Amino acid sequence: MSGVLVALQFLTRIPSPLRRPILEPEMGRSMIWFPLVGALVGALVGLLDLALTPVLAVEVRSLAVVGALALLTGALHLDGLMDSCDALFAFTSAERRLEILHDSHVGSFAVVGAATLLLTKYGAFVALPSNQRLIAFVAAGALSRWAMVYAVHCYPIARSTGLAHMFRQHLRRTDLILASLMAALSVIPTGLGGLLLVVAAWALTAICSRYTLGKIPGLTGDIYGAICEVVEVGVAIAFTPISALGWPSVF
Amino acid sequence: MYGFLVALQFLTRLPSPIRRPISLDDLGRSVAWFPLVGATIGAIVVGLNVLFQLLLHPAVAAALTVASVVAISGALHLDGVIDTVDGLAAGGGPAGLATMRDPAASSSGAAAGLLVLFATYAALISIPAPQQSAALFVAVTGSRANILLSYHLYPYARPEAGFSSLLKREATRPRVLVGLFIAGLLAGGAAGFPGLILMAAAGGLALVIGFPIARRLGGLTGDVHGALCEVAQLTTLLAAPLVLTIGG
Numbered sequence: 001m002s003g004v005l006v007a008l009q010f011l012t013r014i015p016s017p018l019r020r021p022i023l024e025p026e027m028g029r030s031m032i033w034f035p036l037v038g039a040l041v042g043a044l045v046g047l048l049d050l051a052l053t054p055v056l057a058v059e060v061r062s063l064a065v066v067g068a069l070a071l072l073t074g075a076l077h078l079d080g081l082m083d084s085c086d087a088l089f090a091f092t093s094a095e096r097r098l099e100i101l102h103d104s105h106v107g108s109f110a111v112v113g114a115a116t117l118l119l120t121k122y123g124a125f126v127a128l129p130s131n132q133r134l135i136a137f138v139a140a141g142a143l144s145r146w147a148m149v150y151a152v153h154c155y156p157i158a159r160s161t162g163l164a165h166m167f168r169q170h171l172r173r174t175d176l177i178l179a180s181l182m183a184a185l186s187v188i189p190t191g192l193g194g195l196l197l198v199v200a201a202w203a204l205t206a207i208c209s210r211y212t213l214g215k216i217p218g219l220t221g222d223i224y225g226a227i228c229e230v231v232e233v234g235v236a237i238a239f240t241p242i243s244a245l246g247w248p249s250v251f
Numbered sequence: 252m253y254g255f256l257v258a259l260q261f262l263t264r265l266p267s268p269i270r271r272p273i274s275l276d277d278l279g280r281s282v283a284w285f286p287l288v289g290a291t292i293g294a295i296v297v298g299l300n301v302l303f304q305l306l307l308h309p310a311v312a313a314a315l316t317v318a319s320v321v322a323i324s325g326a327l328h329l330d331g332v333i334d335t336v337d338g339l340a341a342g343g344g345p346a347g348l349a350t351m352r353d354p355a356a357s358s359s360g361a362a363a364g365l366l367v368l369f370a371t372y373a374a375l376i377s378i379p380a381p382q383q384s385a386a387l388f389v390a391v392t393g394s395r396a397n398i399l400l401s402y403h404l405y406p407y408a409r410p411e412a413g414f415s416s417l418l419k420r421e422a423t424r425p426r427v428l429v430g431l432f433i434a435g436l437l438a439g440g441a442a443g444f445p446g447l448i449l450m451a452a453a454g455g456l457a458l459v460i461g462f463p464i465a466r467r468l469g470g471l472t473g474d475v476h477g478a479l480c481e482v483a484q485l486t487t488l489l490a491a492p493l494v495l496t497i498g499g
Contacts, residue, residue, distance in 0.1 A: 108330035127308030
């Protein structure tokens with residue numbers, strides 16, 4: 001069970017009760033719990049949204065949720081997205097791209113990439129049906145963190161050192177299956193349409209990973225963060241038209 | 252037609268059929284085709300916006316349309332906004348020009364890029380649905396045509412030769428006149444006389460903003476021309492509801 005705390009400590013700024021150093025194998029295996037932590041983050045911002053509903057307009061609440069997500073995660077995934085944009089969209093060689101991923105400077109592509117993503121996230125949150133916002137945040141949170149586990153397991157990594165390597169080394173196929181089950185559980189409240197959300201999350205993960213592999217030989221921790229952000233927005237955008245299909249739901 | 256493809260490759264990330272290296276002279280001459288490339292991007296963006304509006308909530312549709320403009324252009328002109336503000340924040344002059352070459356963004360540059368992007372979204376979402384196609388087409392076409400004019404009117408800031416000095420050299424008066432005439436026809440065709448007013452007013456404002464920047468930097472660079480393109484595009488979208496409603 002300490003795995004869920006390790007995942008919580010790694011993925012969020014929520015104060016952790018773990019009072020000891022974390023071992024490398026624990027880090028890798030904690031990925032089983034990524035979707036659960038994602039669902040928890042989604043639930044927290046969903047509750048914030050619910051609490052603000054009587055006093056604030058949907059635009060302001062959506063903005064608050066976008067901000068709360070960045071705060072709760074310590075902008076971990078946004079940082080990855082920004083570095084990935086600088087590295088992947090520059091006109092340069094694969095070696096130079098890997099150097100840019102390491103560079104802590106922010107370039108124009110990072111700024112524009114983050115701004116465009118946050119804008120789209122805001123738009124997607126504004127559009128969510130008013131009685132299903134919480135379950136949409138939970139689904140987006142869980143599926144986006146699941147996407148990282150899938151990408152770690154299914155695609156090569158760029159470097160034989162660093163965080164991505166550490167995660168990959170200790171992640172087993174059964175862990176991915178367990179994580180996938182947990183992601184599937186988190187979209188149950190969405191009903192049958194949840195299946196389409198899973199397909200959308202999987203497709204976006206595959207597209208982002210393959211696009212990256214066309215530019216550099218493997219994925220890195222920054223790329224996983226970028227995938228998490230893209231899938232979160234993708235699921236949030238897809239949620240509204242899918243719920244409009246009116247497929248059976250448990251609520 | 253070759254010039255059109257070169258300009259398309261320069262101004263967009265659309266797949267290019269050109270399979271051999273482009274000569275610097277060809278690159279310079281491609282500036283004449285900027286208005287038609289603008290119209291091409293404009294047509295694609297209008298098509299995407301119609302599709303997004305059909306399938307999605309207006310808030311998402313507008314965000315995705317803005318994202319499409321950025322993606323098709325490879326953030327070329329927004330990068331210009333960020334670099335220009337970086338340079339001005341560094342005090343202009345030779346120090347400013349050197350800062351603009353640095354790929355790292357300053358916080359002022361980042362804030363400027365962010366604000367232009369969000370303002371573009373806010374402007375687009377405030378345009379009534381029936382006017383969005385005309386406004387978007389005029390905004391994208393007119394702002395790219397305006398690059399040709401700003402290259403013609405302003406001196407080049409850097410002492411050394413580069414892409415931009417070639418574009419500057421080739422932005423001759425006949426090319427500017429033909430380019431603006433074509434852009435005017437297209438804007439007029441899309442939005443009638445109000446479309447022409449919109450294009451002229453937005454382009455004019457962008458050129459006026461270029462004047463103090465040229466004084467601070469000793470001329471303009473490719474980055475500033477890109478920034479002025481963003482200003483023209485944003486201004487068009489901001490003014491569109493007013494101008495198209497009164498004129499239409």
